[in-house]
Amino acid sequence: MVNKTVTTKQIQKFDKLVIEKYGVPSIVLMENAGASVAEEVIKRLRGRRRVCIVCGAGNNGGDGFVAARHLFNKGCQVTVVLIGKPTSLKHDAAVNFAVLKKLKIQIICVGAHGRAPLREIQNADIVVDAIFGVGLNRDIEEPTKSVIEAINVHAKKVLAVDTPSGLEATSGRIYGVCVKAHTTVTFTFAKKGFKTGVGPTYCGRIIVADIGIPKSLHKYCR
Secondary structure (H helix, E strand, O other): OOOOEEOHHHHHHHHHHHHHOOOOOHHHHHHHHHHHHHHHHHHHHOOOOEEEEEEOOOHHHHHHHHHHHHHHHOOOEEEEEEEOOHHHOOHHHHHHHHHHHHHOOEEEEEOOOOOOOHHHHHHOOEEEEEOOOOOOOOOOOOOHHHHHHHHHHHOOOEEEEOOOOOEOOOOOOEOOOOOOOOEEEEEOOEEHHHOOOOHHHHHOEEEEEOOOOOHHHHHHOO
């Protein structure tokens, strides 16, 4: 539903309804989201294989972990960059991160005073932005700020997961700095901020992915 747009509050309320009232497990939604991202990445690699997935510690990062597993299984050379400590991961994101460790996928952790992984960003055929989702509500601080700036300067191609990190998904303003994506793969509905403010400058091409929510429930997101 590319033409329908929703606010942050609407999509958060909708997701909660789907999980709590209709019993769709959150980890299933994360799996479907990450698989959708991996599918779009494969389309854009065109035979090239180096992918750098930059993840935050929340559910958006969890989507990135799932995408990393699917891309690894398809033979891609995958590097995962985690901004933060693995111990800060919770619930579904922690489960999917543990799988990556068992698969021995390369993981680089950027701590509070760490440097942006310039070499990995520069060498990647595509960088996946899975740092922040629609729940971001504050200005971006270090070290995330420097990582985003490095992505914007050095990445060949950028695909954002759900929303470019740093974009306020309702108003289309940015929280100090924002990933400038060539493609944004968003879930279930496009967000109002993609088409307002500076949103169009940062989103690039918008792809609305189906993550397995029954179409009959879409009416509840109004």
